[in-house]
Amino acid sequence: MxxxxxxxxxxxxxxxxxxxxxxxxxxxxxxxxxxxxxxxxxxxxxxxxxxxxxxxxxxxxxxxxxxxxxxxxxxxxxxxxxxxxxxxxxxxxxxxxxxxxxxxxxxxxxxxxxxxxxxxxxxxxxxxxSVIATRSFFGKRWLKNMGDNFIYSERIVNRDFFQERNLGHEVPCFFAGAGPSLDEVLDNYSENINGIFNMAAASALPAVLSRNMRLDLCISTDGGFWAANHLKYLNDKRFKETALAFPLEAKIPYHILKNNNSLFLSYGSALESLFFASLGIEPLPAKRNGTVSGTAIELLLDNTRGKIFIAGLDLKESKGFSHCSPHESQKQKEIKASRLDPVSNFAAISNFDLRSLKTYEKWFSRLPKPRAERLFRIGQNLSPIGNIKSIDGEDFKAQVGTQENANKKNIQAKQSKTLRFKSLNEKKALLSEIYQNIKEEIKTETFFDKIKISAKEKELNSPQKELCEFISFQNYMIFLKEKDTCNEAEIKLKLENEISSFLENQIRRLKP
Missing domain, CATH: 3.40.50 (Rossmann fold)
Structure with missing residues (x-):
């Protein structure tokens, strides 16, 4: 009481x-x-x-x-x-x-x-x-990624990718995360997975490839250079028809942008909107998340109607490696391992810091029941996560069947139509023009006027605001704190110099 x-x-x-x-x-x-x-x-x-x-x-x-x-x-x-x-x-x-x-x-x-x-x-x-620290460290790299993906993507598929495969109807689909529980599912039920629409996180590619699976869609949201190690597996001829979904800020190797079908995702930022509008592309809306699996599952929930079966979404420590096998991190560790520093040491170290996994688990746990009831994790003895149900492999097999779904998939599947648009030099010129226009705004004070408007209207995003966040986040925060004070001019000059310097470097890089 x-x-x-x-x-x-x-x-x-x-x-x-x-x-x-x-x-x-x-x-x-x-x-x-x-x-x-x-x-x-x-x-x-x-x-x-x-x-x-x-x-x-x-x-x-x-x-x-x-x-x-x-x-x-x-x-x-x-x-x-x-x-x-x-x-x-x-x-x-x-x-x-x-x-x-x-x-x-x-x-x-x-x-x-x-x-x-x-x-x-x-x-x-x-x-x-943590987000502030990450953005401060990686911001310029992410912005450079946006420009590279803008310029070098050649085979863009339209945003109707899911509808072209009739996933607007209540047909099942599958997502592969990179947790250790993925191994058993792939070893025993690859044929069933092949019969339905399937999608994998980039880090699960080696495990999927080793089972000779056909993959419809891969997703990568990582903005760091490490992403290239995962995505190199898309070079395999068995993944020739696999499309890659990614936001502009992700790090995608140039040869993947040239040779693989690309499905652009957008988190809805003003800078993304500016880039996509200039390119004449309508991206597929996506939700930013600390883990690629979160973005992927939200994408499936928003663009499909049937049950979504998931494997490799463990979100907890394991006795051995914390990833499926094979996995790129394991391969790199095997190369570096020696008798005095065996692979088992890396497995133990990888499980010490579990804070990120706990944060991701909280996100999945908060999924509202109407959305979570479409999700089913495959595996035995899985720790419960919110409203998401768990089923065993045989139940999954019974629900999706094998040959019947495979036949349907073959009938429904279409060769993704790639969009035809501007040449490499035309895209470079477009991006250079965007950066030149922003430089002119800085000279005429228009740039900082728009920054102040964005700061006043806290829900309002603008390309100018986001450029500050990417290029000089710490100075941007100080500017917001010191604006309308005697210190404003000094910090504004620092912010202006750093942004102008970055833009000038990018404009030089874009010259034919």
Whole structure:
């Protein structure tokens, strides 16, 4: 039973809220309040911080429903995982300008909920900090990848890829992640998998190839050079008809862009939209995720209607290697291994840091039931993940059949039509023009005017804002913090010089 503890002053709750608001220093862009009860705080905060985004983290699903409209965003337990809610509602660049504050009386009423929510807030901050560090380190590389993929892709398939295979109907499909449980499924049920539409993460390619499987679609979202080691397997003639799905920022080797069918994915960013519009291509919408399997499964959920069978989605430590076999990382380790440094050492080390796996597991666990009920993980003794069901291999075999589905697949499958568009030099000229135009905007101050508009309208993205994030994220965050102060001119000059230098280098690289 809930103790009778007052959440607000019985004499003057509005004045109490104003006093709380007066204790807040600075000019926060976002204010997160845990369980604000009747929300007297909302009007007090909005009066003092007129431009701030106000977020309420509720402890229940049933109380104070009428006051939710006073907040810009509201999380309740039924909304799903709170850390991912915060990650989706706090732009990376505004983390340093975000305040997380408790309404203490609520913590006395719901101590367990308060403890859990604050742990999730801590987890969200760690995730955003990790994204900031990753973006700061890899941003320029990702932007260069976008330009390379823009220029060198030659065999672009249209966004109707899934519809061309009649996957809008309730036919089954299969996705291969790269976890160790994939091995048993491939060893015993490859024929069944071949009979239906199948898709694999790039890191699962060696395992799929070793079983002589036919693969319809591969997906890669990795922006680092390591991706090339996975994708080299697409050179095999058995993957000649396999299409590769990827976002612009992914690292795709030039020979793959030239020889393999490419299905462009878009996370919906303003910079992607600018690139695709210039190229005359309509990409397939996708959802950014910390793991390629998350993006892949969302893609299947959005573009198919039947059951989705999954193997290799383990998301936990294993006694040996944490990947299927063969796997590119295993091959590299075997090359480097010696009697004094055996392969088993690498297997042990690979299982020490499980934080990423736990984060990915949380994402899959938060999938809403209507979407998760279409997903089925194949394997025995699998740890449960949210609402996703597990089935054994024989049940999978019984549901998808063999020859019947294979015949249907052969009838339905079509040679993907590749789009015909501009030559290599024409694309280089287009990209060079985009960069030249941005350089001119910097000279005329238009660029920074648009940055300020994006900062003011926190939900608004622009190519200018995203260029700052890719090229100089740390200086961009400082600029947002220092704008309209005496330090603005100095940090703006640093940001301007770094962006201009990058653009000039790319323009030189694009010359015929």
């Amino acid at each position: 809930i103790k009778q503890v007052k959440l607000h002053s019985s004499y003057n709750p509005q004045k109490e809220a104003e006093r709380f608001s007066d204790t807040i220093q600075g000019s926060p862009k976002i204010i997160v309040i845990t369980e604000p009860g009747e929300s007297y705080l909302a009007s007090a905060l909005r009066k003092k911080f007129t431009k701030a985004k106000l977020i309420a983290m509720r402890y229940t699903d049933n109380y104070f429903l009428d006051s939710d409209k006073l907040w810009d965003r509201v999380w309740r337990p039924a909304s799903g995982n709170p850390s991912f809610f915060l990650v989706n509602n706090i732009p990376d660049e505004f983390l340093s300008s975000t305040l997380f504050l408790p309404w203490k009386p609520a913590e006395k009423v719901w101590p367990d909920s308060a403890s859990w929510v604050w742990k999730e807030i801590s987890e969200a901050v760690k995730i955003i900090q």
